[in-house]
Amino acid sequence: MNRLLPRALMAPAVLTLVLWMLVPLLMTIYFSFVNYNLMQPGERTFAGLDNFHYFITDPDFWPAVWNTLVLIGSVILITVVLGVGLALLVNEPFPGRGIVRVLLISPFFVMPTVNALLWKHMMMNPIYGVLADLWRAFGAEPVDWLTDVPLFSVIVMVAWQWLPFACLIFITSLQSLDREQMEAARMDGASAVQRFGYLTLPHLGRPMAVVIMIEMIFLLSVFAEIAITTNGGPGNESTNLTYLIFKQSLMNFDVGVASAGALFAVVMANIVAAFLIRIIGKNLD
Amino acid sequence: MAYLQLEDIKKSFGEAHIIKGVNLEIAKGEFIVFVGPSGCGKSTLLRLIAGLEPITSGRLSLDGKDITHTPSGKRDLAMVFQSYALYPHMSVYDNMSFALKLAKVPKDVIQTKVEHAAKTLNLTNYLTRTPKELSGGQRQRVAIGRAIVRAPKVFLFDEPLSNLDAALRGNTRVEIHKLHRALGATSIYVTHDQVEAMTLADRVVVLRDGLIEQVGTPMALYDRPANQFVAQFIGMPSMNMVEAKAIPSFSAQTGGRLPADGFLGVRPEALRVHPGQGLGAPARVELIEALGADTLIHIDVGGVPLVARQNERTALQAGDAVSVELDPSVLHFFNREGRTVAA
């Protein structure tokens, strides 16, 4: 009983996850070496490294990689910087703080599709959108966000959604800041700026690392916002890696090439995950 | 046949040998205290008896039955944990009746037993409360009550007083003593506090590094320690240890009984401090600690620091010159290895 029971309890979870990991991975690897188009499902000829070659030489490939990096980088920058700022602002009590926190956290729980459409139509529509109205109120020409600055628009949408996440993490972390240490610093004559730089910021180092890592992982998969608003366009200006693969597989139906691309994305994600696991692992016990 | 018998009990965690061979016989109704410094294995030994850790080798028997491999729930032992380990989501009544409920004891019998135990421990008014609504002392009593209700063969206590503040500790210690007198139950009590050991025990087991150093009544351990370790562990402040040749006038006072390269052990109350020059060894007062009923005098005798104790107040002050005499009837001699040598 002593050996059997624990294993039996874990079995369903482990088995399902192994399948979930292994089966798609093996299939993807297989597909990436094969000519397989969903329009002609019968035809599966060996393609060697053709798919990889095709994926990388696709004119959209490097722009997609670049867009992915810009998207991830910008969102991380915005959410971390503003997140820290907001967390500091909200950390001390003031009237209505409870409500403020509730309001601040809301965007994070909004469905990505709603998020996308909310911004596309309500805010960013150049004629009827709120931003257009605002621009006109200052006498300026309204910006056609999704056409003129598609990637930036996507960045705004995604950052808006993830800012509460970063903010909440930092608020949680600030609450474990050692009060006595702060008081000691004050008695030693440290100014508010110095206290921030020498005490608060290092304390936030760890949560910042976590936020950055987690966002990197989830932002790699940004999809709905792009699919619903810009469709990756105009051209490929707002196509990221995920969308590119999607386009290959479910729009061009070229499973082989899409699989090659997927493997590429998986490798990228693995590298980031390895770092994150190290941080989490230290925390496990 | 002893009631509880430990035969060559050994316990290892992987490469670390925590208990290295313990033999002990405990009679029915005895209150045994395991005492020793941190890491000596006393809590581990208790947990082995409780069945919370498996015994690596050796035999454990209770009332004639071999319980070495019996699961904890079936050993008919009850344990009072250091942190009380009360069930936070259950009321005091449910906490105390849990074991009986599991044993399918009829409800009315449970009720009688719980109410009786509650009365003994002054918990009757708290039976419906949950642990969070109780103070530390009350929780501790519930933990004890939980054990009493089961009327087990042996009670096990794992440092039950260490989470209480000093005043409460003193009171509760007395209560536990009285409870033992009333119930007469066999008990094993683990503590690092030798005051608890001295006052509660019928016999004390001193442990160090996984082995028993000495077993005996508190007074036997105090008056006739088997080695230096026990001599210095029991007694507060600890026994003064003087190297054989360090204080010539002391050696003279022992009349040659002291081994040449051994140690002389003198309890603080066996040192008499006289102001000024006198018959004993010359010394200088380093510090006076006046505790009210007792006075501790820290002295320097030719470079050797000693502590003397007396129950009169003193007019001495730090820096005074004094002379120190021994009471020759209560001296302890140890050879170089630390074992007691007959006086």
Place this chain on the structure above:
Amino acid sequence: MQPDNFLGVALRTVCAWAVTLLLFFPLGWLVLTAFKTELQAIHVPPLFVFTPTLDNFTEVQRRSDYLLFARNSLITSIGSTVIGLLIAAPAAYSMAFFRTKRTRDILMWMLSTKMMPAVGALVPIYVLAQTAGLLDTRTALTVVFTLSNLPIMVWMLYSAYKDIPNEILEAARMDGASLWTEFRHVVLPLSIGGLASTGLLCLVLSWNEAFWALNLSSAKAGTLATLIASYSSPEGLFWAKLSAASLMAIAPIVVFGWFSQKQLVQGLTFGAVK
């Protein structure tokens, strides 16, 4: 921390509220627009004062069978949560109470499966679903949601179980409890909170899930995420209705989120931030 001065607090209050209102504005605007008529919705300049109407809500239901999609969302979310808990709870229990040398590695491995981009599995899962005739079925969605959330659920339940002090379990053992009794009378009541927040998190993640929903389902098994997505190509005036549909789709989850922020974020960061 800093001395309470009126100016400091006042400044902080003003700044905090200003920023908050700014950030919350898009959502707030959504809520307002849901109650406007279409003409009011596109009115230039934007209207803040108007008489609210509930027409949009009824219209959405009539035109796009909102209830069907809502039911799909509900079924897939609840389904994946229940199945997920059934699989994750025993595993987490085993890892928390029957620890071995490999336990930590297994846990880390499970977490790492969550970190793989969904797009990596898109093609094979799509092909598999297509071959099994499971495209556009609630079954496929429920399975995929369960698998996506499983690692986080195991992790959160593991933390909840670890929070139970070991001494209490030992006390139960000494009181004569068998393994099952220990679980039923001690572990379960003490971990109910953790179970609830884990379930809640899974509910939220499944409800909001867009990637798989958009790719694996459409008219029959589509969730609210797909319904909203279908509004992306405009057909005449529809903003007020879009807002109404969106509001209905997000309201329950946003409210859930308010109540369980701490636990949800803990789950999402795998507990790396205390």
